[in-house]
Amino acid sequence: MSQNPAVLITGASTGIGAIYAERFARRGHDLVLVARDVTRMEALAGRLRQETGVTIDILPADLTQASDLAKVEARLRDDARIGILVNNAGTAIGRTFVEQSVDEMTRLVALNATALVRLAGAIAPRLAEAGEGAIVNIGSVVGLVPEFGMTVYGATKAFVLFLSQGLAHELGPKGVYIQAVLPATTRTEIWDHVGADLDAMSNVMEVGDLVDAALVGFDRRELVTIPPLHDAGLWDAFDGARKAMLGKLVNALPAERYRRLG
Ligand SMILES: NC(=O)c1ccc[n+]([C@@H]2O[C@H](COP(=O)([O-])OP(=O)(O)OC[C@H]3O[C@@H](n4cnc5c(N)ncnc54)[C@H](OP(=O)(O)O)[C@@H]3O)[C@@H](O)[C@H]2O)c1
DSSP, rough: OOOOEEEEESSSSHHHHHHHHHHHTTOOOOEEESOOOOHHHHHHHHHHOOOOHOEEEEEEOOOOSHHHHHHHHHHHOTTTTTTEEEEEOOOOOOEEEEEEESSHHHHHHHIIIIHHHHHHHHHHHHHHHHTOOEEEEEEGGGGOOOSSHHHHHHHHHHHHHHHHHHHHHHHHTTTTTTEEEEOOOOSSSSHHHTTOGGGOSSSSSSSHHHHHHHHHHHHHSSSSOOOSOOHHHHHHHHHHHHHTTTTTSOOOOGGGGSSSOO
């Protein structure tokens, strides 16, 4: 793998993924852009080729479709120039759990969780073998906050966080860097898909600010990057509480409070 490996970015036609594409191109990385909208990706690639001179391939794929997903997996497995995967493609659905259809929920899980784990699974063995490379997974603060009421979306994002932590545990010692990025409300089209009016919301981050902050975390090789969280000590305390349970979670006998009296 070269010093400046190629980067495969999913969901690169707009929003956070398109900004990742721009930032990595400006850093001199060749790109492989993945999404469904070829016209948008062609326009982005044309501009970035002209401005940066990097090589950009477009790999159209609907990541909820097994055959399309298989094409992207094959590319990640076989193209040794790709050293960084940005698992960004994702969507959200509006309304409450009982109002959402099971088919909608299933498609959401397919894109936000299943595709992400399959793509990580396709590239991880090659990166582990090479002893280098990176996988960036875009989660969300929603995965930490069931109280937001975005239950299935949040569950997929909790999955992204856990997957990233587990991958870091397994692959970190082999030289592969894993990052989970947890944005909060960021100005992209995702909010149109849930039927929400961004202009009526407060504390909306601009997408360039989000990606630039995420890249600071990337350059520091941080495992969990939460750009909107100003007090990093809160994350450390949260993760510390989890780690305090280690060594106390596995016991032969049920805890005293679960033993029936008499
Ligand atoms: N914006 C926020 O407030 C926010 C907050 C927290 C986390 N996030 C996360 O950030 C990531 C990017 O979201 P965004 O805000 O940039 O959303 P976005 O503007 O809606 O962009 C989503 C991207 O994913 C692609 N995509 C959607 N469905 C796809 C499919 N079936 N197959 C392949 N690609 C697909 C879209 O391209 P095509 O339509 O061309 O396929 C697009 O490029 C997501 O994982 C999201 O959950 C966003």
